[in-house]
Amino acid sequence: MAKVAFIGLGVMGFPMAGHLANAGHEVCVYNRTPAKAEAWCSTYTGRMAETPAAAAEGAEFVFTCVGNDDDLLSVTDGDTGALKGMSAGSTLIDHTTASADVARVLNQLCSEQNLGFLDAPVSGGQAGAENGRLSIMLGGTESDYSKAAQVFECYAASHKLLGPAGSGQLAKMVNQIAIAGLVQGLSEAVHFVKQSGLDGEAVFDVIQHGAAGSWQMVNRHKTMLENEFDFGFAVDWMRKDLNIALNEARKNGARLPVTALVDQFYADVQAEGGGRLDTSSLLKRLEKDS
Template sequence: MAKVAFIGLGVMGFPMAGHLARAGHEVCVYNRTHEKAQRWVQEHAGALAATPADAAQGADFVFTCVGNDGDLLEVTNSPQGVLAGMKSGSLLIDHTTASADVARTLDSLSRDRGIGFLDAPVSGGQAGAEGGVLSIMIGGADVDYQRAAPVLEAYARSQKLLGPAGSGQLAKMVNQIAIAGLVQGLAEAVHFVQRSGLDGEAVFDVIQHGAAGSWQMVNRHQTMLENKYDFGFAVDWMRKDLQIALNEARNNGARLPVTALVDQFYADVQAEGGGRLDTSSLLKRLEKEG
């Protein structure tokens, strides 16, 4: 069992830190909203700290799971960031969905201090975090990954080292690119079935087991048919992720026409006040057009 710090207790980080505590690790948490950290401590065996640096004091592993590049640099490299408190030989593991550039920057900053670094964004959403069945895409050195893998098992259904620092973030971009097209396709399919007069439940019960099947179809078709979008991964977060992918594509020359189009569709949902709805709310845009 290890001494760990977990920075960022959002819809993903809160249950992930909880899994670490239940696995028997000694967990100290920090969250910008202090009340949420207090609630975590009430629910789990652990401690809370006043700053990220305080949380990282003496920790073998420090986990971060925050909003974006700016948030990540604030909780890691500011005067009160975790790098100011981490000991030599410890390991920083970042679960934030961020840019590959910031991952490489943190890798360099960490190694200058004798600290290991892994960029390790996750997929599986809030349900996956709560169930401890996330997929983790990892970039960094193999020696650091081998140290981290047993600890990550607390909430991983699958995990894989994909290359040097930044590789995890690049893989998460691949994940979001694929999801964007899938959700738009599902939204159009649901819209079509509703206009066709078919029994949507019956149709999707059949086709989800064939070539058209996907996680999105299995888990979202019913809620979309019921016009429910109050759970899951928010449109605001998806747009942030897609912007990261589109920026990277401009750098590496990849052509992402469908991703760019779906990003604009999500912008339409935001403009109608749907930024906090989950990503399957692309259907609302089609219904509005109709």
């Protein structure tokens, strides 16, 4: 069992840190809003710290799971950031969905302090975090990955090292690019079903087992048919992720016309006040004038 720190207790980090505690690891948590850390400590066995640096003291692994690049640098390289408390030989593992550039910056900072680093964004949503069934895409060295691999088993169904620092974030961009197109296609399919007068539940019960099937179809078609969007991965978060991907594409020359279009569709949902709705709320844009 390891001594670990977990920084960031949002909808993903809260249960992920909980799985580490339930597995027997010694966990110290930090959250910008102390009430969340207090709630975590009342739910799981562990302790809380007043700063990221204090949480990281003596930890073999320090996990971060926050909002964006700026948040990440604040809790790692800030005045009271985790890097100030980490000891040589320990490893920083970042589960934030952030840019590949910030992953490379953190890798360099860790290298200068004789620390390991893995960029390790996750996929699977809140349900995956709660059920311990996340997919982890990793960038870093084989030695750092080998040290941490067993710890990932606490909350991951799969994890894979994909290349040097930044590779995990690039793979997460691939994931979000693919999801964007899938959700738009599913939204149009649900809209078409409703307009045609077909029994939507019967249609999707059949086609989800064929070539059109996807995780999105299996898990979202029922709620989309009922116009329920108050759960899951929010539009605001998806737009953040798609902008990261689009910015990277401008640098590497990738052409992402569908992704750019879907990003603007999500902007339309935001403009109608739907920023905190589930990403499947793309359907609302199609039905606005129906």
